[in-house]
Amino acid sequence: MGSNSGSRPPVMADVARIAGVSHQTVSRVLNDHPNVRAETRTRVLRAIDELGYRRNLVARALVTKHSRTLGVVSFDTTLYGPASTVYGIERAAREAGYFVSIVSLRTIDRAGVVDAIDYLADQGVDGIVVVAPQASTARALDDLPLGIPVVAVEGGHAGDVSVVSVDQVAGARLAAEHLLGLGHETVSHVRGPSDWLEAEGRVQGWRTVLAEAGRPIPDPLDGDWSPRSGYRAGKRLAAMAGDVTAVFAANDQMALGLLRAFAEEGVRVPEQISVVGFDDIPESEFFTPPLTTIRQDFTAVGRHSLEVLLRQIEAGEPLRPERLVVPPEFVARASAAPAR
Amino acid sequence: MGSNSGSRPPVMADVARIAGVSHQTVSRVLNDHPNVRAETRTRVLRAIDELGYRRNLVARALVTKHSRTLGVVSFDTTLYGPASTVYGIERAAREAGYFVSIVSLRTIDRAGVVDAIDYLADQGVDGIVVVAPQASTARALDDLPLGIPVVAVEGGHAGDVSVVSVDQVAGARLAAEHLLGLGHETVSHVRGPSDWLEAEGRVQGWRTVLAEAGRPIPDPLDGDWSPRSGYRAGKRLAAMAGDVTAVFAANDQMALGLLRAFAEEGVRVPEQISVVGFDDIPESEFFTPPLTTIRQDFTAVGRHSLEVLLRQIEAGEPLRPERLVVPPEFVARASAAPAR
DNA sequence: CCCGCTGTTGTTAGCGCTAACAACAGCCAG
DNA sequence: CTGGCTGTTGTTAGCGCTAACAACAGCGGG
Numbered sequence: 001m002g003s004n005s006g007s008r009p010p011v012m013a014d015v016a017r018i019a020g021v022s023h024q025t026v027s028r029v030l031n032d033h034p035n036v037r038a039e040t041r042t043r044v045l046r047a048i049d050e051l052g053y054r055r056n057l058v059a060r061a062l063v064t065k066h067s068r069t070l071g072v073v074s075f076d077t078t079l080y081g082p083a084s085t086v087y088g089i090e091r092a093a094r095e096a097g098y099f100v101s102i103v104s105l106r107t108i109d110r111a112g113v114v115d116a117i118d119y120l121a122d123q124g125v126d127g128i129v130v131v132a133p134q135a136s137t138a139r140a141l142d143d144l145p146l147g148i149p150v151v152a153v154e155g156g157h158a159g160d161v162s163v164v165s166v167d168q169v170a171g172a173r174l175a176a177e178h179l180l181g182l183g184h185e186t187v188s189h190v191r192g193p194s195d196w197l198e199a200e201g202r203v204q205g206w207r208t209v210l211a212e213a214g215r216p217i218p219d220p221l222d223g224d225w226s227p228r229s230g231y232r233a234g235k236r237l238a239a240m241a242g243d244v245t246a247v248f249a250a251n252d253q254m255a256l257g258l259l260r261a262f263a264e265e266g267v268r269v270p271e272q273i274s275v276v277g278f279d280d281i282p283e284s285e286f287f288t289p290p291l292t293t294i295r296q297d298f299t300a301v302g303r304h305s306l307e308v309l310l311r312q313i314e315a316g317e318p319l320r321p322e323r324l325v326v327p328p329e330f331v332a333r334a335s336a337a338p339a340r
Numbered sequence: 341m342g343s344n345s346g347s348r349p350p351v352m353a354d355v356a357r358i359a360g361v362s363h364q365t366v367s368r369v370l371n372d373h374p375n376v377r378a379e380t381r382t383r384v385l386r387a388i389d390e391l392g393y394r395r396n397l398v399a400r401a402l403v404t405k406h407s408r409t410l411g412v413v414s415f416d417t418t419l420y421g422p423a424s425t426v427y428g429i430e431r432a433a434r435e436a437g438y439f440v441s442i443v444s445l446r447t448i449d450r451a452g453v454v455d456a457i458d459y460l461a462d463q464g465v466d467g468i469v470v471v472a473p474q475a476s477t478a479r480a481l482d483d484l485p486l487g488i489p490v491v492a493v494e495g496g497h498a499g500d501v502s503v504v505s506v507d508q509v510a511g512a513r514l515a516a517e518h519l520l521g522l523g524h525e526t527v528s529h530v531r532g533p534s535d536w537l538e539a540e541g542r543v544q545g546w547r548t549v550l551a552e553a554g555r556p557i558p559d560p561l562d563g564d565w566s567p568r569s570g571y572r573a574g575k576r577l578a579a580m581a582g583d584v585t586a587v588f589a590a591n592d593q594m595a596l597g598l599l600r601a602f603a604e605e606g607v608r609v610p611e612q613i614s615v616v617g618f619d620d621i622p623e624s625e626f627f628t629p630p631l632t633t634i635r636q637d638f639t640a641v642g643r644h645s646l647e648v649l650l651r652q653i654e655a656g657e658p659l660r661p662e663r664l665v666v667p668p669e670f671v672a673r674a675s676a677a678p679a680r
Numbered sequence: 681c682c683c684g685c686t687g688t689t690g691t692t693a694g695c696g697c698t699a700a701c702a703a704c705a706g707c708c709a710g
Numbered sequence: 711c712t713g714g715c716t717g718t719t720g721t722t723a724g725c726g727c728t729a730a731c732a733a734c735a736g737c738g739g740g
Binding site: 009067077091099100102106122147226230257259287 | 349396402407417426430
Binding site: 021022023024025028034035036037040059063064065 | 716717718719720721724725726727
């Protein structure tokens with residue numbers, strides 16, 4: 001089987017000749033068309049096997065207008081969050097019989113997103129998932145070239161595209177409430193970059209909890225998700241040790257920077273300062289001390305976004321945009337302790 | 341421009357009609373064919389703009405037999421190494437005008453790799469990069485369905501496919517030599533899973549250095565790249581504290597687990613035990629203490645592998661397999677110190 | 681004036697597949 | 711025996727593009 005003797009790969013007509021049928025009958029067998037005699041079917045299958053024939057999907061896509069390929073646009077797939085999300089999408093897509101074409105953005109501007117979507121649309125993808133964590137990206141989705149189903153991940157309240165996201169506000173509430181519950185007077189916050197919707201949501205959840213409890217609301221410190229920015233914030237917070245007894249970092253990497261800075265300054269965690277992170281990256285459990293954090297189920301987000309997208313593709317017509325929210329989960333470890 | 345009034349998207353013939361030329365002339369303009377009068381060209385371009393015409397790449401691929409799409413097969417794109425490599429590939433591919441279709445493997449067996457390659461070949465990709473860190477994966481590449489250019493990343497001495505990789509042996513040597521240079525009698529090793537070529541290379545480099553220096557070679561401890569496995573190894577090593585003064589972990593995550601275990605057992609790093617990792621993930625600099633490690637330039641690996649692949653694709657015929665090695669780099673930080 | 685050359689454009693065929701319809705055998709109802 | 715149905719197969723016409731060749735104008739040389 002499959003002795004592809006030298007020449008060009010076999011096509012449907014070759015199979016048809018061997019099987020003694022028309023190429024259309026071969027097509028019917030391949031597409032599981034019901035009206036094919038069982039005996040004919042096996043003859044065709046045998047010929048396919050003998051020739052090692054594989055259907056040309058490009059030719060198929062040309063006539064069906066469906067490529068069974070999905071596009072994914074994501075920002076910096078090196079980061080744990082996007083990488084896991086894309087992974088979830090890819091897994092779910094392949095299970096559904098779709099290919100996945102990815103485009104990583106390195107700039108944040110809306111032009112980049114629009115370009116990427118155009119680029120994928122050119123290639124003939126059947127639908128696109130945009131991992132759009134920045135407000136600007138989310139806005140770019142509002143006035144799309146359209147004509148092709150799009151789902152946003154972490155995309156805020158984008159106009160008429162469906163959105164799947166983790167409830168950032170709820171996650172931040174979990175963090176702040178835990179710290180307050182531990183007896184801390186208030187909670188400082190190292191926030192993510194202001195253009196990011198996730199950063200915004202976390203600030204909002206944190207602030208709300210403090211406001212509801214009638215506690216003082218310290219100015220949040222600026223970070224950019226990197227451990228280094230957390231480290232810088234940590235140095236500043238360490239200088240205020242005594243006043244500050246609890247910090248909520250907007251992600252685990254910044255929390256790591258915080259821990260490092262505190263260690264250098266001799267500020268003990270959690271004895272003098274409690275720290276809570278966000279994401280639950282695989283490393284967090286082994287930080288010194290192990291990090292109390294909020295887990296986001298990125299794979300679930302990827303999976304759900306794909307489900308929503310497929311629903312739209314299979315409907316064939318624009319559906320009412322969906323809004324799907326995945327709940328975050330509190331993970332207790334050793335970096336947060338009761339206030340003394 | 342581009343007022344796509346309701347109906348189906350414009351095709352080349354539509355542009356031709358508007359511009360008053362044949363569809364073939366439109367094709368010539370699009371393909372930068374030299375023999376087109378300048379005035380005709382501008383008329384065609386104007387028509388394209390007016391209609392918002394976009395060439396159908398699927399139809400083009402059908403006749404040219406080139407999809408300008410590359411396939412990437414990778415194992416667990418959630419890990420930092422593969423994720424960065426894929427990122428480098430994707431960037432380079434897009435700059436060269438290629439799309440990238442990815443398939444993430446979750447099982448390690450060769451069937452998975454072969455399936456993935458088949459799957460991508462079906463889709464009509466022009467070439468494939470296989471991020472194949474396991475020996476079994478690398479072997480799977482030896483007897484490929486072939487007919488399509490393939491480049492392996494971290495693929496060992498695979499038969500007749502080109503390979504791009506970081507020099508693991510040299511990296512491990514760097515780590516072991518540094519530790520020995522610090523005055524340690526010998527160096528323990530926490531190795532990666534035995535099926536991984538990278539793990540193998542690191543063991544080999546480490547062992548060679550010790551042998552050359554005539555030092556005792558402790559049995560390596562088994563790990564699986566995860567922080568948890570490093571943690572378990574750390575617990576065992578801590579029990580031997582005093583005997584063991586230096587450890588080389590095969591990756592940074594396991595080194596993190598080591599640090600955690602040592603902290604729990606009250607073994608101070610680097611005062612009592614020096615630790616060196618491998619990879620230089622972004623977090624390493626902020627571990628407690630900051631991790632001395634070996635940096636791998638994953639993005640460069642991705643870029644190079646794409647260059648090799650494109651060379652093969654553009655040659656149109658099988659080339660002699662290339663072997664490209666990227667040197668690792670030693671990064672000194674605080675987790676390794678002179679033996680007392 | 682005819683020939684052949686170059687530059688520009690159009691015409692035709694076909695990539696490999698599916699959709700739509702046509703053809704035909706076998707069967708049962710009337 | 712005829713009409714019409716069902717199941718099975720074949721024939722034809724494209725999908726939207728590029729490749730190959732044909733056609734033709736304009737030009738200079740013999």
